[in-house]
Amino acid sequence: MKPLTAADCADVLVVAITPRTATGDVDLAGVRRNVTHLVDSGVRFLMPMCGTGLVYDATMDEFEKVTAAFLEAAGDALVVPGIGPGYGRSLEMASIAGRLGVPGAMIMPIVGPASAKGTDEGLRRIADAVGFSVILYQRRLDIMPVESVVEMCSEVEQVVGLKYAVDDIDTFRRIVEGAGDNCAMICGMAEDPSIDYLQADAVGFSSGMANFVPRMSLALLTAFRRGDVAEAQRLRAMMMPFEDFRAENGARYSGSLLHAAMDYAGLAGGPVIPFAEDVASVDLPRVHAMMDGLLAEEKRLSGGSTGDDTGGAS
Numbered sequence: 207m208k209p210l211t212a213a214d215c216a217d218v219l220v221v222a223i224t225p226r227t228a229t230g231d232v233d234l235a236g237v238r239r240n241v242t243h244l245v246d247s248g249v250r251f252l253m254p255m256c257g258t259g260l261v262y263d264a265t266m267d268e269f270e271k272v273t274a275a276f277l278e279a280a281g282d283a284l285v286v287p288g289i290g291p292g293y294g295r296s297l298e299m300a301s302i303a304g305r306l307g308v309p310g311a312m313i314m315p316i317v318g319p320a321s322a323k324g325t326d327e328g329l330r331r332i333a334d335a336v337g338f339s340v341i342l343y344q345r346r347l348d349i350m351p352v353e354s355v356v357e358m359c360s361e362v363e364q365v366v367g368l369k370y371a372v373d374d375i376d377t378f379r380r381i382v383e384g385a386g387d388n389c390a391m392i393c394g395m396a397e398d399p400s401i402d403y404l405q406a407d408a409v410g411f412s413s414g415m416a417n418f419v420p421r422m423s424l425a426l427l428t429a430f431r432r433g434d435v436a437e438a439q440r441l442r443a444m445m446m447p448f449e450d451f452r453a454e455n456g457a458r459y460s461g462s463l464l465h466a467a468m469d470y471a472g473l474a475g476g477p478v479i480p481f482a483e484d485v486a487s488v489d490l491p492r493v494h495a496m497m498d499g500l501l502a503e504e505k506r507l508s509g510g511s512t513g514d515d516t517g518g519a520s
Contacts, residue, residue: 210310210339214284215367215390216409217251218423220244220416221258223464224272225474232268234275236474240417241279243473247420247508251410252280255299256288256312258414260461263479270302277306286341290314293328300336310339312369316349325349326358333364341367343394352380359385369394375406382407397426397445401438404430414452414464415445418471419500421507444503448496459485463493470497 222244225236237254244252254276255261255269264272269287276285289299291314303311313332316325333340342358342365344350359365359381368385370378371394382391386407393403393411400411404427416423422441429437448467452460459466461478466485468475470493477484485493 207307207309210284210286210341210366212366212388212390212409214251214309215341215392218249218410218416218420218427219251219253219286219369219392219412220249220420220423221256221412221414222252222254222276223414223417223461223468223475224255224259224261224264224268225465225468226476226479228476230477230479232272233474233476234271236476237272237275238279240468240474241276241283244417244420245279245281245283248424249416249420250283252276252283252285253312253412254285254287256314258417258461258464259288260479260482261288261314262291262317263481266298266302269299270306273303273308274306277308284309286310286312288312288314288343289332289336291317293332296332297335300332300338304337308338310341310366311336312341312343312367315343315345315371320349322349322351322354326354329358330362333358333362336364338364339366340364341369341390341392343369343371345371345394347372347374347377352377352384355381356384359389365389367392369412370403370408371395373399375399375402378403378408379406396449397423397442398449400426401430401435401442415448415467415500417464418467418473418497419445419504421504422500425507441503444500448500451492451496458483459489466490466493467497470494471501 225233273287289311290296367390369392393408413423426441461482462485465475
């Protein structure tokens with residue numbers, strides 16, 4: 207498979223869930239079904255085993271099996287898994303991913319003790335060791351300050367993209383100005399701020415909702431690119447109640463809402479694993495009410511009649 211390039215990142219990066227069975231095992235048949243649905247819907251960039259895939263609490267064996275299943279089902283679509291968090295874990299996952307033949311990977315944010323100097327050195331070492339292209343994931347400016355990020359994006363050949371997930375668009379503009387010609391700048395905060403960041407020269411954005419409404423996410427980016435900002439904003443407005451729900455109560459349901467949505471859409475979701483928690487039964491009607499409108503729009507974008515259908519794969 208050809209190496210991941212900066213040009214490949216000008217897309218909707220679907221940060222995929224990891225479906226599980228009722229017993230908590232990874233649902234590999236469900237992975238393949240979900241990937242087939244995404245690819246058939248036009249998705250070209252898949253990111254398994256990242257934060258949305260709850261990579262933090264997955265085993266190495268699960269990482270290998272899930273990544274392999276994505277690669278088997280994706281056809282020509284790109285499969286770019288997360289590696290990490292942590293230095294040693296990143297290297298171990300990179301070794302597995304390299305054997306599987308991925309075109310690139312994203313280095314997950316650091317969650318343990320770290321300094322700016324140590325982070326810079328660690329990310330450079332990982333990029334040098336992995337043997338394929340990497341996307342950096344920036345969530346903290348204290349350990350990934352502007353100057354360090356610009357230098358890595360400009361100097362480290364393996365670094366082809368930056369997933370920026372800091373609520374600070376002025377800092378994003380500074381990074382774009384310093385490194386935007388050398389590295390793909392990606393809005394890493396999903397649909398909510400995507401239009402603002404696209405207007406600030408992001409080339410694409412990551413999305414969790416694209417797991418179950420991929421056509422909506424792709425249509426938002428397409429509308430923006432053709433200059434129809436009003437249509438992009440219309441789609442974004444439809445998606446925001448779900449995203450707002452994910453953010454409630456300290457993002458209690460950030461991952462599990464996606465699993466519940468996948469189940470309602472007729473795809474593979476299943477339970478989440480600790481330390482996340484499943485959506486409480488009392489909250490499921492709220493999820494389903496949101497899903498009805500989203501699935502109707504997804505069906506409309508696919509060219510199907512919306513009718514009165516609810517639930518089921520679009």
